[in-house]
Amino acid sequence: MLAQRTLKTLTQAVGVGLHSGQRVELTLRPAPVDTGIVFRRVDLAEPVDIHINALSVTDTRLASTISSGQAKVHTVEHLMSACSGLGIDNLIIDITAEEVPILDGSASSFVFLLQSAGIELQKAPKKFIRVLQTVEVREGQGENVKWAKLEPYDGYRLSFEIDFHHPAVDSTGQQVVFDMGRDVYARDIARARTFGFTKDVEMLRSNGLALGGGLDNAIVMDDYKVLNSDGLRYDDEFVKHKILDAMGDLYIIGKPFIASYTAFRSGHAMNNQLLRALLDQPDAYEIVSFDDVKKAPAGFALPVRAW
Numbered sequence: 001m002l003a004q005r006t007l008k009t010l011t012q013a014v015g016v017g018l019h020s021g022q023r024v025e026l027t028l029r030p031a032p033v034d035t036g037i038v039f040r041r042v043d044l045a046e047p048v049d050i051h052i053n054a055l056s057v058t059d060t061r062l063a064s065t066i067s068s069g070q071a072k073v074h075t076v077e078h079l080m081s082a083c084s085g086l087g088i089d090n091l092i093i094d095i096t097a098e099e100v101p102i103l104d105g106s107a108s109s110f111v112f113l114l115q116s117a118g119i120e121l122q123k124a125p126k127k128f129i130r131v132l133q134t135v136e137v138r139e140g141q142g143e144n145v146k147w148a149k150l151e152p153y154d155g156y157r158l159s160f161e162i163d164f165h166h167p168a169v170d171s172t173g174q175q176v177v178f179d180m181g182r183d184v185y186a187r188d189i190a191r192a193r194t195f196g197f198t199k200d201v202e203m204l205r206s207n208g209l210a211l212g213g214g215l216d217n218a219i220v221m222d223d224y225k226v227l228n229s230d231g232l233r234y235d236d237e238f239v240k241h242k243i244l245d246a247m248g249d250l251y252i253i254g255k256p257f258i259a260s261y262t263a264f265r266s267g268h269a270m271n272n273q274l275l276r277a278l279l280d281q282p283d284a285y286e287i288v289s290f291d292d293v294k295k296a297p298a299g300f301a302l303p304v305r306a307w
């Protein structure tokens with residue numbers, strides 16, 4: 001049987017929110033079979049559980065925000081991406097503020113935390129969402145066009161293309177393909193950081209956003225170059241971060257995909273629209289599990305691979 005996964009033990013992190021600049025503590029806890037991933041706002045008078053699913057996403061400006069009633073958690077995508085990359089099915093995330101800490105701006109600190117806690121195989125089959133028919137969302141025309149689609153594929157593959165003209169980006173790859181059956185998430189994707197421009201940072205700050213952002217947790221560019229003294233972590237770090245974000249956004253559906261995702265200039269909003277479009281079409285997917293590990297698509301059956 002290909003089994004569900006949780007953590008062996010709990011693990012903790014402290015950091016600041018990218019937008020709020022607020023100090024926040026996270027405790028990642030093992031959870032029983034079929035719990036899914038739950039964010040628990042433990043700072044509220046009555047703790048509130050927010051179960052991730054496509055409809056729990058209530059805001060996609062700058063980051064993915066999930067809500068239950070008045071309780072919110074902003075910027076869930078990098079932690080969700082790490083859970084997707086490591087195949088974590090069940091997890092309770094205690095959080096003491098409204099925003100997940102940004103840490104180093106990538107998913108690698110979350111990968112490190114999850115791997116340090118150890119991954120436990122549980123006594124129930126892992127459930128996948130297998131795409132049976134192509135579902136696509138599209139917006140804009142000509143130069144402004146952007147789109148994202150899910151297609152049937154015997155594995156999990158993501159292909160992303162950006163169209164981003166800037167001297168620091170032009171020379172790097174604008175397109176990248178990540179295939180779970182061939183590549184290693186922790187090594188190839190997880191270290192890619194979020195990026196931004198000094199002029200946008202100033203504008204965001206004047207609106208009370210990006211208060212926790214800086215050279216420690218983002219690639220920052222002026223009009224000509226990358227300002228971080230140690231440069232880029234990957235030659236194509238920008239587009240790899242878009243894959244990292246997409247993996248987090250897609251995992252909000254609550255199960256790993258067996259599908260191919262292809263996107264051109266997509267973002268948090270469009271990724272969530274794609275999930276909703278899929279769920280609106282019940283004949284476009286099915287839920288499957290694997291009694292025989294050998295029948296599972298490549299990359300899923302293996303224990304978590306390290307760096």
Ligand SMILES: [Zn+2]
Pocket residue numbers: 077078194241245
């Ligand atoms: Zn991101």
